[in-house]
Every structure is written in C-alpha cells, then in structure tokens.
Amino acid sequence: MSGDVSIIGAGLSKFGRQPGRTGRDLALEAIAAALADAGLAWPDVQVAFGGSDGSGLADTLVADLGLTGIPFTNVKNGCATGGSALMSAMNAIRSGAAEIALAVGFDKHPRGAFDPRPEDWGLPAAYGEAGLMVTTQFFGIKIARYLREHGISERTLALVAEKAYRNGSLNPNAWRREPISADEIAAADMVNDPLTRFMFCSPGEGGAAIVLASESVAAGNGRAVRVLGAATRTRRFGSFEVFSPSIQGSGRPSSVSSDAAAAAFAAAGVTPDEVDVAQLQDTESGAEIMHLAECGFCKDGEQEAMIAAGETEIGGRLPVNTDGGCIANGEPIGASGLRQVHEIVTQLRGEAGDRQVRRGHSADPRVGFTHVYGAPGISACTVLAV
C-alpha cells in the first residue's frame, strides 16, 4: 500500500436526546461540521461510506447533500459501522480511486432500545422466555470473571465510570454533563453483578463524520492528522461474545479487540507505549478495564494500580475516553466509532479546550488510538498521529 491518508475534517452532531430530530438530521449536521472543518463543500467529496444500525441508509443523505453522482456505499457493521466506513474510505484513497473521501455514522435509538430477538441470533425462542436475551448479562459475566482472575476490585469499576462523567462534564457536546461520585455509582441499583446502573452507557443519539484526503490534498494543511494504521477484524475461534449458547475451545477466550489492535499497531509501526491518548470502547466501565489490556496498554491486573493512580485521567500517563466515552455520550451505535476518531483528532490538534491532554507540561499529544468492539465479535482500531 502506498500513499499516506490524512484526516482533514471531523464533525459531530449534538449527542444525547434531541426530540423532533431524526437520525438523518444528526448525520447531516455532522457532515456539515466535518466539511466546514476541512474547508470543503459536498461537491468536493469523491467517494463516501457510511451507515446506521437502526436509523436508515446513509446513501439516502445525498437527497439533502446534493446529487453529485459519487459512489456512496452503505455500511452496516454494528458497533464497527464507523470503523468499517473509515477503513473503506481509507482504502479508496490508497487505491487511487479518490483524493477526498467521507465516512459518516449516525443513529437515534429510543429509550430502552436494543431488544434483541433470539431468532435473529440463531437461538431458540426459549432463550428469551427464560430471561437470557439480556445484553447486560454478557458484560456482567465477562467482567466478574476478569475481576476475580486478576485481583481487580469492584471499586475500580466505579472509578472508571466516575472518570467518564467527569470528562463528560468538561465536554460541551456530551449527553451526560453532571459529575457522579464513585460512591454514588457503586451504590446505584445493581443490574448484573458487579455492574450497577451508572456503570453502563445508554442507547443514545448522535452523528459523526470524518473527511479523509490523500497525501497531495493534505499537503500544507497544518491541521491534518495522519492515519498511521487502521484495522477491522471479526472474532476468531474460542471467543466469548454476547448471546452465545456456549463458548467453544479450552483455555482463555480469544479477543477480537487484541487482534484488531495488534493489526492497527503493526500497520502503524507504533507500539502501545507510544500512545499519548486513547479512546476505548466503554459499553460499561468493565469494558474499558479489559480493553486496556486487550489492546496492549497494560498486562492483565495492572489496571487496578493504574486507575487508582489516575493514569487514565486527562492529566495522567495514558488518558482514556477524554470526551466521556460511551458512558457520557451515550451509544448511537453507528456514530460511536467515528465520535472516537473525532475526539482523538481534536486532542492531537490541541483543540480540546477544558479537556485537552498535554504531554509532559506543555506539548500537545502526538499519537492517539481508537478502539470499538461490539456484537457479534467485531472490532475496529486506528492509530492516528500528527
């Protein structure tokens, strides 16, 4: 593969409940913001990829953007929708098919959304009748075992969620902007042990868009952020996923996040210890803890001391989910992956305002990382740099 790809524009819609606005409205808001950020207009875009999980087809957006005739491919890849769209846009530029490409993701989920049907997951209806079609059970089972295996306290789960709300309070675009103390988080209603209500993200609303450009277009753009590496993966044998009637194979389950992260780092020629700021999938606070290890940022069990020492805080050694993550922004499935990229771009440009990460005492971060993970065992990662 030849030719560097850079991000020259990044845009978000408002996140959180927005009565009267459709998912498509949020997508259009994000695209307008990303194009304005890039100093471009829609007719400049030569190829586009995008999607939502439950809010319609991205290619219908051309009715409102302008009928320029470009190829616009719909992506539907669960939580990896944004990551897959970004990969496709990158590959279009690398192949020489386009110089300027757009990736967009959006969703508007109603309160209490995510009603999985057993039939859609290849399971007998009995799993629903028996009360096993509950997404949060998977997260509880996985983190409960992980905490026991690696000597991590339940207090650490509360600290991760506390950080998410605190970072959200610094982010004008976040949905949840009220800090919540670790004590209150720990004392909230238990959903699935050891996870309480305040440790989970909620189905939400939002759109995110990224404009990518070839080396020649990005040349001389002082705000361009290079995509050093990106990878999407599906699960390998032996993984443990939501709604699995069994886990096959012996020994420790495989991790699709580890596979995607390793591939992205290898493509980038960067190691995890070179990363200055990271966005990790935090469907619930336990996921952030496990993904720190799965993506290569620490060994299993080291999270307890890392988090207690504040290393993942905005002022710490490896700030994680500086915009408040899914916990503070909500989970519009199609948008979250590109929201993460938007946050890293904002951090690397030094434009993150009250939540800006500093390397040492003054310098802006230089290398960032994004990671999404979702059903049925997919992950997308990027390594970005300035």
Next chain:
Amino acid sequence: MGRSLTGSRCRNCGNVAFPPARGCQSCGGSDQETLELGTCGTVWGFTVQRFAPKSPPYVVPEGGFVPFAVGYVELPEGVKVEAVLDCTDFARLDGAEVTLVATEPVPRFATDAALVSEGATS
C-alpha cells in the same frame, strides 16, 4: 435422571460444540457427529439477573420474579455451556461444581446445596 445436553463433535479436529454445529468453528469442517455431553461441570463465570427481564419475551415464573444466576458451565468435553444456575448462595457460585437438572427451555444446572434444598421442597 437420564437426561443430557446434545452437542456435536467435529470428526476432523475433535472440537465440541453446543448446540450441535453445522460447520466447525475451529477448522471449518462440515463433518459433525452428535454427542451427549457430560452432566456435571464447574461454573466458569456467572452474574446475577437482578431485575425481571423485559416481558415478553421473558415469561415471569408463577410466584413472580426472583433474582437468578446465569453463567457458563465448563463441561468435561471442554465446551462452556450457558445456563441458568440454581444455588442457595450467589457468593459461592464461582468455580462451584454443578449438575444438570434441566435441558429445556434452556440448560439449567444446580449446586449440591440447591439440589438438597430442591429435593426437600419438591
């Protein structure tokens, strides 16, 4: 009790699946034989369902919802099967030895203590 869970074993690589596999997740082979799985295992991981799941699809038992444990039981064949877990104390479930007590509507295993108390009440 004469009941067991039916899984499958890959004739190419020996991988065991539950429910029976059409194709092998390990080697991609399509030649699978059915296999009756062992009825005793150990709890590999679990959580507690604290709230009644959304109904429907959940069918609330007679007498109303009570929190129940759900998790994965590691069987002698190596496969870990998702199941409802009957126990008398959630805090003692990790690694507990459990016995299959029902295959329908979903697999259900019980600890020895739960077997004793179920025997006493039924």
